Amino acid sequence: MDKFDQQILALLRADARLPVSQIAREVNLSRSAVSERIRQLEHSGVISGYHAHVAVPGEAAIKVYLELFYNGGRCEHYVELMRVFPEVRRCSGISGETDMLVYIEAPSMLRFSEVRGEIENFPGMQKVKTHMMVKDWVF
């Protein structure tokens, strides 16, 4: 994890679709070297994925935390199911009784209800506890 790796990470953090050839130019390494470094960074888990940042249609008028309780199935499974909703911004597996904590931003109460309804009907879903966010400070 030297200076080159850090430069590569910074570039991919800004634009995950930057071509290897261009990265090579900017950090002054060959394509093969950059390819190999990226492969290492991915394999070692430093880069956990590449994701498009999708804006919530409308605006985030409603902010909610859902507590999910389900039986069987790994959390990865449910994450894949919830990924289809742009309103789902974050899924966190946490210690304690709750299986997963899901943060949702929706443009309206109606839309939120739709999303919540679909999540409740996921196979194996046992309970969905809703926590409307009434105040919020982000630092």
Next chain:
Amino acid sequence: MDKFDQQILALLRADARLPVSQIAREVNLSRSAVSERIRQLEHSGVISGYHAHVAVPGEAAIKVYLELFYNGGRCEHYVELMRVFPEVRRCSGISGETDMLVYIEAPSMLRFSEVRGEIENFPGMQKVKTHMMVKDWVF
């Protein structure tokens, strides 16, 4: 913004580097159609960017949600007290029994314990429930 767009968004959210050709296969559209749709989604701002998710070693090694239960005092009061900790990233007043949900990122377990200890000793604090984040997906 029809069903196809939503499918495309879900795929790019999961893997920003998915080739257009493969997306086309999965949603049963032609490459040109998918290319055009992605172009529209980018230009209209629905897709605001593509980013590598990087786990920086040492930075935010520990992610935790705290459930705060206190008696008396408004949440604004406690927010002011917690603002002194850079590790406190978000404070949310939510509906339900829990008075406040606090998201914390700390560089080490030791440092987190210190912060948690201080929060527990805030005047009026009744209970602090810790939820270590063991898995996490941010979209």
Next chain:
DNA sequence: AGTGAAACATCTGTTAG
């Protein structure tokens, strides 16, 4: 570790039908 070059498959953008 990195370079440069080559070879090959794949992706993309752009045409034309």
Next chain:
DNA sequence: CTAACAGATGTTTCACT
């Protein structure tokens, strides 16, 4: 939408620093 083409890109391998 399909088909086809040209150019760019990713990946791998190799000989050589």
